[in-house]
Amino acid sequence: MPGHRIFATSFASVYPLYVQKAERKGRTKAEVDEVIRWLTGYDQAGLERQIVAKTDFQTFFADAPHLHPRASLIKGVVCGVRVEDVDDPLMQKIRYLDKLVDELAKGKAMDKILR
Template identity: 85%
Template sequence: MSARRIFTTPFASVYPLYVQKAERKGRTKADVDEVIRWLTGYDQAGLDRQISARTDFQTFFAEAPRLHPHAALIKGIVCGVRVEDVDDPLMQKIRYLDKLVDELAKGKAMEKILR
């Protein structure tokens, strides 16, 4: 999947995959929502609206109230790519989200995930 294609992919189509990944490892949908809200600044109603509206990733992040000021502290490798080295700002935000969900699924404590 090219970078362009993920930008236009509806967030709502990937969201269930995040939830499934977390639930397979004993985490909950509420945990996934918490890390998404932490990163993006959405409240639960705002997150639910974005999912129902099927907004794409580009719009999802463009309309996010604010990226968490500590997002730059998210480091590590997702899909063989070091998230802190991603040049495209939108792709980096997507990778931040992927990394948070990975950490959640790996059983990392919520206090450590939400830097």
């Protein structure tokens, strides 16, 4: 069975949307990068390489140095779905990222976002 179409979507095509969402609410690109690095273990250079390479989400997470050990503490609803209830591991990682960006855009303190 083929995966969801987001799996083959370029991370680089979605990344600017994350930044725009955060900036509309007074947050910064640097903060978006910080939450992405926290979740995935990429350093800034590694994150930028993934963006330039137009890596799809499946490869982006497969190549990530490590998922943060406290990522499972990310709870809540994204697009009407509870992130902790998502069965597919890749989709759950994508939803974790969506939730972190949502929390950032909603003005949550960085120390609370990064658990």
